Amino acid sequence: MKKISVVIPAHNEEGNIPLIYQRVKDVFSTLENYRFEIIFVNDGSRDDTQKEIEELAQNNDEVKYIEFSRNFGHQHAVKAGMDSSTGNAMISMDADLQHPPELILELIKRWEEGFDIVYTIRTYPKQISAFKRKTSTLYYKFLTRISDVNLSEGGGSDFRLMDASVVDVVRNMNEADIFLRGLSNWMGFRRTGVHFTAGERATGESSYNLKKMMKFAFTGITAFSVKPLYLAAYLGFIFSALAAVGYGIYVIHSFISKTEISGWASLIMTVVFFGGVQLIILGIMGIYLGKIFNQVKERPNYIIRSKNF
Template sequence: MKKISIVIPAHNEEDNVVLIHQRVKEVFAKLKNYTFEIIFVNDGSRDQTQAKLEQLARNFEEVKFIEFSRNFGHQPAVKAGMDLSTGNAVISMDADLQHPPELIPDMIKKWEEGFDIIYTIRTYPKQISAFKRKTSTIYYKFLSAISDVNLSEGGGSDFRLMDASVVGVVRNMNEADIFLRGLSNWMGFRRAGIRFTAGERTFGESSYDLKKMMKFAFTGITAFSVKPLYLAAYLGFIFSVFSIFGYGIYVVHSFITKTEISGWASLIMTVVFFGGLQLIIMGIIGIYLGKIFKQVKERPNYIIRSKNF
């Protein structure tokens, strides 16, 4: 019998961990040729998530838990579960039940066909705002255009299956800002996609605010490409040529008309514009320098406070 490891990060999900365990168990009750383990990763929860996980672990042998010393983030939590998994394949999914466990048999079927990575292509239900759907689509298209990975539309979900051989590659990676959505594409292997409609969060509220989403977006962009640095260089070159050309026109005009062009407002606006442009370029360089700074310190992606296996 083959073993499937289910990795579920949990941050303040006290009301959801029991439900998702029950639904996963119901799915595997119908899969007679597979055993499973559920590895919950408590990512610095401040509610009763840890107490619920310890209770589940006492009552069900398939339930494992990892408790972080603090909140390290969603991606390190997924990696921690992968690092300690023992299955022939690993499925990562969220604890809020937006990733339907009922899709697991379809993922396993694709895996048995010989694919190493089964990713999911998320579509949103009608009740999700058009703004969220549009911004998500724009982000992944922009990420694909500006980086060296190609995330298909809707394919930026952390609901995926990886063969044990792929998980072994992930274990050996020690990136300071790990971005598994991009890594699963960058590694190659044989891949297949399955579409699903995201469910609604059953309990609680998402901890992903605008600040975290923006940080996640910059992590994805800078983790797989230096194109932003080239873009900064191209902008500098273009505006330098433009300024030389514009100044030439000014000199010619002054000699022909024997007058000077006045315009303090346009001058100030030009100074402000180029000053802002320089700050943007310095910010881009600073992000990459910051990533190098964090990488060379070689601090771990996460610290485990306790676990039951």
């Protein structure tokens, strides 16, 4: 029998743990010649998520869990589950049931057809705000243009299947700021996509606020591209050239018209403008230096407080 490892990161998902377990179990009950394990990764939850997981594990041998010592982030939680998976294939999905477990059947079907990575292409239901849909679409279009990976529109989802051979490759990576959505594309292998409509969160509220989304966006951009550094250099050359040309014209005009060069307001605005440009460039460079700083320290990506296997 083939074995499928289902990795589910959870952060304050106490109400969703029993629900997603039952739905995943129902899916595999329809499959012959397959067995499964569910690896819950408790990413520093402050509610009773760990208690719910442990109760499931006591009564169900297929339930495994990893408890972090604190919140290390969603991507590291998925990576921890992948590091501990033992199946012929691994499926990662969120605990809030926005990733429908019933789609597992289609993912496994495509895997059996010979694909190493089966990713999902998400579309949002009508009740999701137009702002969230539009910003998500624009972000992945921008990421595709500015980086070295090509994320399909709507393909930015951590709901995917990976063959064990792909999981082994990811397991040997030790990036401080890991971005699995980009890595699954960058690695190559045989890939195919499956469309799905995101469901509603079953219980609780999402802890993925604007600050976390912005940090995740910058991680994706800087993890797969140095183009922002080139952009900073180009901006420097362009504005320097514009300043030289503009000042030259201003000087020539003052000689021809026999007027003095004056205008403190324009001078101050120019200084402030170019000062802002310099800060932007320094900020871009600082982000990359910060990533190097975190990487060379070689601290572990996560710390396990407890596990049952």
